[in-house]
Amino acid sequence: MNTIAQDQSPSYDDVIAAIDADPEEFWLNQATRHIDWVTEPTRAVDDANAPIYRWFPDGELNMCFNAVDRHVAAGRGDQAAIIYDSPVTDTIRTITYSELLGEVSRFARALSDKGVVKGDRVIIYMPMVPEAAVAMLACARIGAIHSVVFGGFAPNELAVRIDDTSPKAIISTSCGVEKSRILEYKPMVDEAIDIAANKPEFTVIVQRDEHRCEMSENDVDYAELLANTPEGIDPVTVKATDELYVLYTSGTTGKPKGIVRDSGGYAVASAFSMPTIFGLNPGDTMFTASDVGWVVGHTYIVYAPLLAGVTSVLFEGKPIGTPDAGTFFRIIEDHGVNVHFTAPTAMRVVRKEDPNGELIKKYDLSSLRASFLAGERLDPDTYEWTTNILAEATGRDIPVVDNWWQTETGWPIAANPLGLTQFPLKAGSPTKPVPGFHVEVLDPSGKPMPAGEEGLIVMKLPLPPGTMTTVWGDDSRFVSSYLSAFDGYYLTGDSGYLDEDGYVFVMGRTDDVINVAGHRLSTGVIEAVIASHPAVTETAVIGVHDDTKGQSPRALVVLGDSAEVADPDTIIAELVALVRKEIGPVAAFKQVDIVSALPKTRSGKILRKTMREIADGVDSPAVPSTIEDPAVLEALESVLQQG
Incomplete structure (x- = not known):
């Protein structure tokens, strides 16, 4: 047995050795270390239906309880859970864990009172407002399966997702707010419902002051719903293998794939990743400039920070124009951000507007420990510029951490793990695989490629907890799309290579996405x-x-x-x-x-x-x-x- 004591600070090699020696023991240890269970699991992985695997099959829990309730019970209810920073509406609002618990539990009861039960689907079509996170957590609280659709997606695309999940309800807002316009959401929701064959029973609308929409017969006002629901509801116990959410990613056949995430495995992986990859612990602050319509927003705006007792900054705006290219760095100063996470695209547009970093240098970034960039390949120019500008602004070497992952995996496949061992960086590489992901490179016949030679990037099964469990309603599509190319492997759809030091280099897609x-x-x-x-x-x-x-x-x-x-x-x-x-x-x-x-x-x-x-x-x-x-x-x- 190669175990790690909980009071030690293990190295990357320590963790890899522990997983290799006994993955069952390792992941059960992480499950009990990071998560509070109603029924503690005694098994880590169920391989009865391989190549489809299930994590912690005999465990029972509630994700919302772990993300909110337990922090309040531990006496940390006055800590900020979410800081809503919206330069487009000139709003900053701090929501403590106690306040979040109150609103989430009341909205969960309101949904329950309207007939939403465990296993029902709820579509969330919202901009970056606190009610989006509340809606996600409220669904998790009562065991409903949420599916967040990026606010502003065209009605036809929303209709496709309505027909696929057959939601009992849709939760939306009257509008989205951008720098130069108001985007009315209600007409798009109405058009999507009209197009869809499967009609939801009701729609909840968060009315925003910037535009208040007309309400129809099946619409319910969010504020009125809460006003009429003074008491909350207790969390519903679900199986670790029960679905938490469905998140859509483009399919090469033209029909989007509904990526299914489970409750238990995702909770364990998300909580494990915070200290391990990001070096974040209770009381720290994370600012992820993404959207809850995308997987980064799910994991690193909502679930992972809250599971870890970390304060999460929820940002409504753009990296430039709200009001300028210094917005991200104003937020870091104002809220004492320890880790900032965004996409390379965002840093490229900041660089275009502020090539010498003059706006960045205006702000006190003394709280910042690291900047994470993901969502696409981090090109060397953007990496070097970001690194140099942060060093000039702070007088310190701030790690700029490339990380590679997918909607399907739910958390990084490869990254420089700040909480374990910080590896020397190589331009164009997110460094080494995150513990739990066994990355290999094969040729089209399934033969391993030598170090430095490009091929198909695959991962050995079973994937670690937190990764997709299937395609919504279609196990056969899950197998044919990801698991059938090579026996015992998940096909990432990316090409690249491993170098002689085990660093991962992702070169591009092998499909038409x-x-x-x-x-x-x-x-x-x-x-x-x-x-x-x-x-x-x-x-x-x-x-x-x-x-x-x-x-x-x-x-x-x-x-x-x-x-x-x-x-x-x-x-x-x-x-x-x-x-x-x-x-x-x-x-x-x-x-x-x-x-x-x-x-x-x-x-x-x-x-x-x-x-x-x-x-x-x-x-x-x-x-x-x-x-x-x-x-x-x-x-x-x-x-x-x-x-």
């Missing part, structure tokens, strides 16, 4: 929208390099004969508007090239990877020997290179 400012979008879904235009006969969408967003979608479109006399600029404008309407502004779709033909293999496969490499300026783009007509590709080269 692109990463726009940290948001994964299916090119297949964008293509389907474009193809619905009557003038379009064929299209291919590729993700091309973007200095700010990481990638941006670019469409190559072949028009039908009847469209040849039409004004190309008009068609392009119509296609851009169509994608914005059907998918939303998050796609950042602007570039359309009308071409005469698309390059294909003889079997009919469009050469998307080849076109992407040409557009990105790769010296020797890969051209398959099975190309049907090389002249078609040659004719496109000048178009693609124009960018």
Whole structure:
């Protein structure tokens, strides 16, 4: 047995050795160390249905109790749980753990009184307001399964998620607030419900002062609901294997995949990650500049900080323009932030507005211990600029920590673990796998690749706790999408390599999902929208390099004969508007090239990877020997290179 005493500060190698020696004992120890159980688990992992695994199968708990109640019971109710900082509404509000418990338990009772029970689904379609976190926790309190949809997603995309989960209720706001506009949410929710075949029984609306919406027969006012619910409700006990939430990620088939997260495994992993990866402990403060519509927001705005007794800053705004590129750093000073977490895109736009860091240097960043960047590949330029600017602003070396993970994993796969061992950094690498993730690189036949040689990044099963348990309503899709390529492995969909020191280098996607400012979008879904235009006969969408967003979608479109006399600029404008309407502004779709033909293999496969490499300026783009007509590709080269 290789165990670690709880009063020790283990090294990375210590933890890896303990997991390798007895993973069952290690994870059971973490479960009892970090989480309060109604029924303590006696088993770590259930492999009866491998390759689908379940964590802590005989354990019972409640996530909301662990995130809120137990801190109040321990005498820390006066500590700030959430600090809401909204420069777009000029609001700063501190919510203590006691206050959070009161509002969450009352809203949970209100939902229960309206018939929401354990196992029901509730969709949350909200901006970054405290009520979004309250709604998540209230669902967890009564055992309902929440599915957060990014506020502002187009009605059609929301309708797809409504039909997939069949929610009993939708929780939304009257509007979202941006620097230069008010985005009305209620009409989008109404349109989505109208489109969807599965209708929710009721909708709860948080009315905001910036715009108060008209209410209809099935709408309930959030404030009135709470006013009429003076007493809270006790937490409902659920199994560790019961679903906590469903979070959608783009699917290459065009239908989004509902990633299912369990209650027990996710609680253990989230709590374990806070001291281990982020070096954060009770009483510390974390500022994650993300959104609860994305996985980073789920784990590191809501669940992980609260499970760990950490104060979480919930930010409504943008890295620039609210009012300027110093916003993040004003928040760090104002709230004594110890760890800041954002996306490389955010730092790129800050750099563009404030290249010399003059705004950053205005603020006292003495509380800051580390800056974490994730959601897309951290390019060396952004890493070096962020590192240098923070050093200039503080006079200290502030670790800038790249970390790589996915919606599917729920927490980082690879990162420099600040609470264990800080490794020397290598540009372009998030350093080593987080303990629990066994990362390997294989060739297409399943043969291990030598160090330094690129291949398919996979992870040995079982994945650690906290990772996805299945695709909502479709175990077979879970297996076929992730677990069937190589026996005993999870296919990440990313390509890359491990170097001789075991550092992970992620080079890009192997499927047709692109990463726009940290948001994964299916090119297949964008293509389907474009193809619905009557003038379009064929299209291919590729993700091309973007200095700010990481990638941006670019469409190559072949028009039908009847469209040849039409004004190309008009068609392009119509296609851009169509994608914005059907998918939303998050796609950042602007570039359309009308071409005469698309390059294909003889079997009919469009050469998307080849076109992407040409557009990105790769010296020797890969051209398959099975190309049907090389002249078609040659004719496109000048178009693609124009960018």
